[in-house]
Amino acid sequence: MTPLLEVENISKSYGARVGCTGVSFDLYPGEVMGIVGESGSGKSTLLNCLAGHLCPDLGAVRFDTRADGLHDTLTMSEPERRMLGRTDWAFVHQNPRDGLRMNVSAGGNVGERLMAVNARHYGDIRAAAVDWLGRVEIAQDRIDDRPAAFSGGMQQRLQIARNLVTGPRLVFMDEPTGGLDVSVQARLLDLLRGLVRDMNLSAIIVTHDLAVVRLLADRLMVMKDGHVIETGLTDQVLDDPQHAYTQLLVSSVLQV
C-alpha cells in the first residue's frame, strides 16, 4: 500500500537555532499521527513545514495526489499547492479566528471552499453548509450568524466544518483543543474521533496534551529540542515509554 504522505528528512533552522531536524515518517490512509512535546520542542515548526506554511531547509514532503501519485509538495507550484490546500488538505488552527473569516456568516465560511472549487448553485451550497453545521453540532438557525457571535468551542467546530466540507484526505491540526474549557474540549475530541473514523481521514495533530493523543492518535512522535526522540503506537509509547524524556513526560501527567 502506498503511503498517503512520505516525509523525508525535514529540517528547519532559525539561524543558529534548530527548529526541527531530520524528521522522517510515513503516514498511511486512515492513520492519525500525534506529535507531542513541550514548548520549544519543534513540533509547531514541523507541522508548519509539512503543511507548506514554512519552507524547510532540507527534506521532502511527498503526498499521494489522486491524479499523479506521489508528489513533493515542497516543489509544487503555488497554484497547485493552493488547490491542494482547498481540496485534499485541511488545516485546523489552534485559534479558530486564524482559520475563519470573522466577518462572513457561518454558512459562508463553510461554503467558501466549495465556491473556491467552482460550486455555483446557491441552493446546493447552502444545503451542504446546513449538513455540515449539523455534523459539528451547531444549530441550523445559526447558519447566517457571524462567528464573532459564537463561543470559542463553536468557533472551533465551525473551523472544522469549514475544513472538512470538501472531503480532504489529510488534516493538519495545531493544538485543536488549546484554549478551550475542559468540557468543551471533551466534546470537540469526540467529534473529531467520529469524523476521523467516518471519513477515514488521516491526520497529523500537534499537541502538548497527552490525553488528546491518547484519544485521537494511532501513532505518536515525541519531540524534544527539535528531534524526534521516540515514536510508535500511541498506547505503547505512553504505557511503555523507552526514552528518558518520554518517561518524564508521561509521569508528569496528573491523574484525576
Place this chain on the structure above:
Amino acid sequence: MIHVENVSKFFTLHNQGAAEIPVMAGASLCVARGECVALTGASGAGKSTLMRMIYGNYLTASGRIMVGEVDVARAAPREIIALRRRTLGYVSQFLRVVPRVSTRDVVAEPLLATGATRAEALAQAETLLARLNIPERLWPLSPTTFSGGEQQRVNIARGFAYPYPALLLDEPTASLDPDNRATVLAMIGEAKDRGAAIIGIFHDRMARDEVCDRTLDVGQFTPGRAA
C-alpha cells in the same frame, strides 16, 4: 494462532538512576484455534506484561510474537493497528472511560471500525449489553459513573462485540456476581467454539477451570528463578 517464542522484557527507569528491571526471559507459548490458555503466577510475575506484549502495548526486547501472520514484536505500527481492528481483541482489567461517549457507542465502536453500519453496530451492542444485564436506562449514559462491576461488563461487551480470531482477557470475571460471571464464561465458551484462540488471566480458580484447557505459569520465565 498465537505463537510466543523466546520473548524477553525489561524496563529501564531513566528517572530512577537508569535502573534496569528484568521482567521476563525465554517466554514461549502456543495457543491454537479454539483453545483457551490461562496465564498463572504470583502477582507481579508478569502475566499482564506478557499479555500487553502480545497486544503490542509493550515493546518486546527480544523474541517473536506471532499472531496469525504478523510478528507483533517487529511489526510496523499500522500493521498492529490493522491486527487490533480485525484479528486481536483485548479486554483489559479496567475500562478506560472516554468522557461523554454513551455506553452503547462504547460497545459499538469496534464494529463501526470494521465497517458495520451504525444500525447494525448499535443493535449488536444492545444485544450484548442486555445479555450482560446492563439496564437499558444506562445505555445512553457514559460509563463514567458506573460501578466497577458495571464498567467491567461494558468492557467485556466491547471486547466481544466483534468476533476476533484471537482474544486476550485480563481478569474478565473480576468484580462480577455469579450470574454475570456465568454469562461471561458462556461467552468465552462460544468464542472458543467459533475457533478463537484465547489467552486469559483469571484469579478465580473455578472460572479458570471451567473455560481453560490448560495453564501456563509465567513465574517460570522470571529471570533469576529456576524453571
Place this chain on the structure above:
Amino acid sequence: MSDYNFAYLDEQTKRMIRRAILKGLAIPGYQVPFASREMPMPYGWGTGGVQVSAAILTPEDTLKVIDQGADDTTNAVSIRRFFQKTAGVAVTEATAQASVIQTRHRIPEADLRADQILVYQVPIPEPLRFLEPSEVETRKMHALEDYGLMHVKLYEDISQHGDIATAYAYPVKVEGRYVMDPSPIPKFDNPKLEMAGIQLFGAGREQRIYAIPPYTRVVSLDFDDYPFQPTKADHACDLCGAQNSYLDELIVDDDGGRVFMCSDTDYCSTRRKQGHVGAQGVPYAEGAT
C-alpha cells in the same frame, strides 16, 4: 490660454500613464499600478479619471463630462472647465458628438461607437477589498485566479437579503480571466460594458488603471439559481417616456410627490427633441431646459 502644458500634465507623466493604459488594454480587467500625480482637486473627486483623460486627449478631441449621467452638476462642470482651460478642446453635451467621455457612476444610454473612449472615475478598484483587506493577498488571488471569495460575497447577499443585493459596482469577470469592479455604476449598466468603444478606468487615490478593449466579453457574476438581473425602477421617464433608461427619482413637493426622469440628461433631451413626451413632460421647445 494659460502656462499649463496641454491638458495640465507634463509629457513624461502622460507617457507613464499611456504605458499603464496600454498594459491595461493588453490584459483586460487587470489593475495596473501607476504613479498617480497630485491634481488640482482632492482625492475622491475624480483625479484618476482626470489623469487618464489628460493622458489621452489630443487637440482634435471633443470632450463630454457627466456625473451620475448629468452634464450640469458641479463636478461635471468643473472638470469640463478644467480641460477647456488647460487643453482648449471642444466640449459637448451630446454623447454622439463626443470622442472622449469622462463619467462618474454611469454609462451613457446611447450605444458608443468604435471611435469613442469612455473614461470612468473609480474610487476603490479592488473588488475583493471589503472581504480581504490585505493587498498582498488580493494580488495573489488575482494572479492565481482564486476567486472563491467573490462568490462568498454574493452568497452573503442572498442569505441576508434573499437576493443578490449589490445594486452598483456589481463585480464582473472580464474575458474569462480577471474579476473586476466596474466602478459604482448601477448594475443596470453592466450589460453595456460589452461595447464597441474603448473603456478606461482610473483610480487616482488607489493608483490603479485598468481597461476593457472593444468587444470584450464581460460577464456579471452570479449563481446558477440566482442569475444576474439588470434591474431599474419599474417606471418610464416622466419627461420623455423612455421605458429602458436608468431613472433618477426626484421628490418634487412636500407631499412626497415624485417624478422619475432619465439619469442620462443628454439621452432624455435628445428624445424630447425627437418629439417623445412622458407622463409629466412638456413638449420640447427650443431654448427651454
